[in-house]
Amino acid sequence: xxxxxxxxxxxxxxxxxxxxxxxxxxxxxxxxxxxxxxxxxxxxxxxxxxxxxxxxxxxxxxxxxxxxxxxxxxxxxxxxxxxxxxxxxxxxxxxxxxxxxxxxxxxxxxxxxxxxxxxxxxxxxxxxxxxxxxxxxxxxxxxxxxxxxxxxxxxxxxxxxxxxxxxxxxxxxxxxxxxxxxxxxxxxxxxxxxxxxxxxxxxxxxxxxxxxxxxxxxxxxxxxxxxxxxxxxxxxxxxxxxxxxxxxxxxxxxxxxxxxxxxxxxxxxxxxxxxxxxxxxxxxxxxxxxxxxxxxxxxxxxxxxxxxxxxxx
Amino acid sequence: xxxxxxxxxxxxxxxxxxxxxxxxxxxxxxxxxxxxxxxxxxxxxxxxxxxxxxxxxxxxxxxxxxxxxxxxxxxxxxxxxxxxxxxxxxxxxxxxxxxxxxxxxxxxxxxxxxxxxxxxxxxxxxxxxxxxxxxxxxxxxxxxxxxxxxxxxxxxxxxxxxxxxxxxxxxxxxxxxxxxxxxxxxxxxxxxxxxxxxxxxxxxxxxxxxxxxxxxxxxxxxxxxxxxxxxxxxxxxxxxxxxxxxxxxxxxxxxxxxxxxxxxxxxxxxxxxxxxxxxxxxxxxxxxxxxxxxxxxxxxxxxxxxxxxxxxx
DNA sequence: GTTCATGGTTTGTCCTGGACAAAATGTTGA
DNA sequence: TCAACATTTTGTCCAGGACAAACCATGAAC
Numbered sequence: 261x262x263x264x265x266x267x268x269x270x271x272x273x274x275x276x277x278x279x280x281x282x283x284x285x286x287x288x289x290x291x292x293x294x295x296x297x298x299x300x301x302x303x304x305x306x307x308x309x310x311x312x313x314x315x316x317x318x319x320x321x322x323x324x325x326x327x328x329x330x331x332x333x334x335x336x337x338x339x340x341x342x343x344x345x346x347x348x349x350x351x352x353x354x355x356x357x358x359x360x361x362x363x364x365x366x367x368x369x370x371x372x373x374x375x376x377x378x379x380x381x382x383x384x385x386x387x388x389x390x391x392x393x394x395x396x397x398x399x400x401x402x403x404x405x406x407x408x409x410x411x412x413x414x415x416x417x418x419x420x421x422x423x424x425x426x427x428x429x430x431x432x433x434x435x436x437x438x439x440x441x442x443x444x445x446x447x448x449x450x451x452x453x454x455x456x457x458x459x460x461x462x463x464x465x466x467x468x469x470x471x472x473x474x475x476x477x478x479x480x481x482x483x484x485x486x487x488x489x490x491x492x493x494x495x496x497x498x499x500x501x502x503x504x505x506x507x508x509x510x511x512x513x514x515x516x517x518x519x520x521x522x523x524x525x526x527x528x529x530x531x532x533x534x535x536x537x538x539x540x541x542x543x544x545x546x547x548x549x550x551x552x553x554x555x556x557x558x559x560x561x562x563x564x565x566x567x568x569x570x571x572x573x
Numbered sequence: 574x575x576x577x578x579x580x581x582x583x584x585x586x587x588x589x590x591x592x593x594x595x596x597x598x599x600x601x602x603x604x605x606x607x608x609x610x611x612x613x614x615x616x617x618x619x620x621x622x623x624x625x626x627x628x629x630x631x632x633x634x635x636x637x638x639x640x641x642x643x644x645x646x647x648x649x650x651x652x653x654x655x656x657x658x659x660x661x662x663x664x665x666x667x668x669x670x671x672x673x674x675x676x677x678x679x680x681x682x683x684x685x686x687x688x689x690x691x692x693x694x695x696x697x698x699x700x701x702x703x704x705x706x707x708x709x710x711x712x713x714x715x716x717x718x719x720x721x722x723x724x725x726x727x728x729x730x731x732x733x734x735x736x737x738x739x740x741x742x743x744x745x746x747x748x749x750x751x752x753x754x755x756x757x758x759x760x761x762x763x764x765x766x767x768x769x770x771x772x773x774x775x776x777x778x779x780x781x782x783x784x785x786x787x788x789x790x791x792x793x794x795x796x797x798x799x800x801x802x803x804x805x806x807x808x809x810x811x812x813x814x815x816x817x818x819x820x821x822x823x824x825x826x827x828x829x830x831x832x833x834x835x836x837x838x839x840x841x842x843x844x845x846x847x848x849x850x851x852x853x854x855x856x857x858x859x860x861x862x863x864x865x866x867x868x869x870x871x872x873x874x875x876x877x878x879x880x881x882x883x884x885x886x
Numbered sequence: 887g888t889t890c891a892t893g894g895t896t897t898g899t900c901c902t903g904g905a906c907a908a909a910a911t912g913t914t915g916a
Numbered sequence: 917t918c919a920a921c922a923t924t925t926t927g928t929c930c931a932g933g934a935c936a937a938a939c940c941a942t943g944a945a946c
Contacts, residue, residue: 418804491731
């Protein structure tokens with residue numbers, strides 16, 4: 261049982277699946293077809309992956325999420341993969357030098373584990389910019405930066421956790437001050453499918469919706485599709501919004517959204533967004549796919565407009 | 574790929590894995606060994622599970638989480654399984670009628686999905702009782718009640734989620750108003766081991782510590798043991814506190830705590846608590862095991878006392 | 887020049903049935 | 917009562933074959 265400690269850094273296939281998001285079957289079939297990754301075997305003949313292999317797999321995973329194909333990536337060395345990622349990673353030529361400075365400062369606090377300073381810096385920016393601007397201008401790009409850095413092994417697990425936790429605190433507090441007593445339409449239900457681990461995307465959406473005065477109910481992560489349907493119908497919600505992190509397999513997302521759309525009453529809109537949905541718009545008729553958080557206020561306004569039109573024809 | 578829609582209500586194996594948390598391999602091996610679930614096959618020979626099978630699988634899963642064994646469960650019909658779940662929910666006789674009334678009211682709001690009323694009721698109680706009393710007197714017992722009800726199938730997933738989310742909001746907001754700028758000793762690091770899904774226990778601990786003026790840093794859930802050690806050492810923490818929900822296998826908890834205690838410097842205390850640790854105290858020398866949240870303030874005072882004594886001998 | 891159908895290729899997921907170690911349970915002796 | 921050992925249960929892993937959906941390139945039609 262202690263073998264993961266005895267074999268320093270070597271990971272069994274289940275851990276690799278967890279860490280990279282690549283299914284066990286996929287890992288085995290890659291080995292068979294491409295010859296990578298070729299893990300060593302323990303005394304029982306089971307695969308043991310080296311940290312280097314896992315790192316490379318993470319890079320490949322990330323690039324596949326961006327639309328590249330495995331065959332073209334698997335032969336490359338980690339350095340080349342890293343370069344590809346940098347090129348793809350939104351041309352992070354940030355024109356706003358002030359914002360870049362903010363990012364640098366915050367990243368420094370994260371790296372040095374200065375939680376108090378981190379909290380204060382975020383809080384200050386929130387106060388200055390307002391919730392929605394703070395989300396789209398700071399939190400969303402920072403999530404990207406932190407996520408990238410973590411993938412590249414440039415940030416420790418602990419540091420990523422620290423960042424996530426502090427942002428969550430700030431956002432939850434900010435949202436709960438907004439939400440005082442709005443019962444306005446539309447009523448939005450917010451959640452994720454099972455297996456989704458990341459609550460931050462959900463919170464960002466909630467933070468974008470709350471200031472618009474809509475009634476937004478978050479169920480947190482991991483609600484089974486059938487339960488989403490039942491609750492949305494019973495609660496007379498107008499919109500069901502589902503969020504997908506980049507780690508979520510697009511296939512599962514599309515599957516779940518299709519089946520949800522099919523069983524959800526036509527009167528309830530289905531919204532979905534997040535990095536896990538890149539390039540799936542065409543496959544999901546009847547589902548509104550968001551490319552970015554900034555579209556949310558406009559979409560809400562649009563919903564209200566057509567709701568009003570429907571009332572007075 | 575559209576089969577899940579064409580076969581109404583029939584789910585492919587990946588969807589069942591998603592909905593029940595049972596691995597595909599486990600589903601196949603149960604079929605082979607016990608003859609349940611025996612899904613029909615689609616035109617391609619792939620398994621298609623009925624909703625009834627999935628429901629029964631969910632019940633079995635819950636009972637297994639409670640410590641029962643598959644062989645004894647799989648032959649039973651859903652009704653018997655439900656009854657077993659009811660029996661497991663421990664009878665909790667509460668002597669305080671006022672508190673019981675609060676619980677009843679809150680449970681009613683949860684059942685009716687009245688999120689706004691739920692939030693307000695909790696907020697009100699928090700204001701009246703103060704954070705620590707609110708945790709030990711309301712939140713902790715309510716968690717138990719809600720957890721039991723969910724286990725028995727007496728509460729929907731959605732309702733449990735709603736409750737959890739609202740409590741989290743309340744607690745996070747309350748904590749962040751307490752934490753303004755305390756840098757007082759002891760410095761406590763708070764987290765869980767990987768595979769732990771529940772953040773609420775962590776938050777309750779944080780809420781018990783914050784009003785004592787200690788510096789409490791939560792890393793959220795799922796931090797690998799090695800990273801906990803590294804971060805605690807580098808950050809010069811005084812105490813590392815780890816929380817375990819009832820679903821966490823006690824054996825894993827004991828193992829992890831032992832290995833953490835062995836690698837952590839002797840000067841850093843290791844605290845652990847939560848339902849997942851029932852009856853393990855003796856096996857863990859050097860680890861302070863908490864039976865209840867109410868012990869926390871006293872333990873903090875004790876730590877401060879002995880720290881002072883160490884300075885002035 | 888853009889859209890649409892076509893056919894070939896790539897790729898992820900599913901299958902069977904065997905194997906084994908960790909966990910749980912039962913048994914024995916101090 | 918507890919510890920050590922034997923046995924059963926149970927989840928996860930493995931190999932290697934199969935197949936359909938997703939992707940890509942080519943050419944035809946508007």
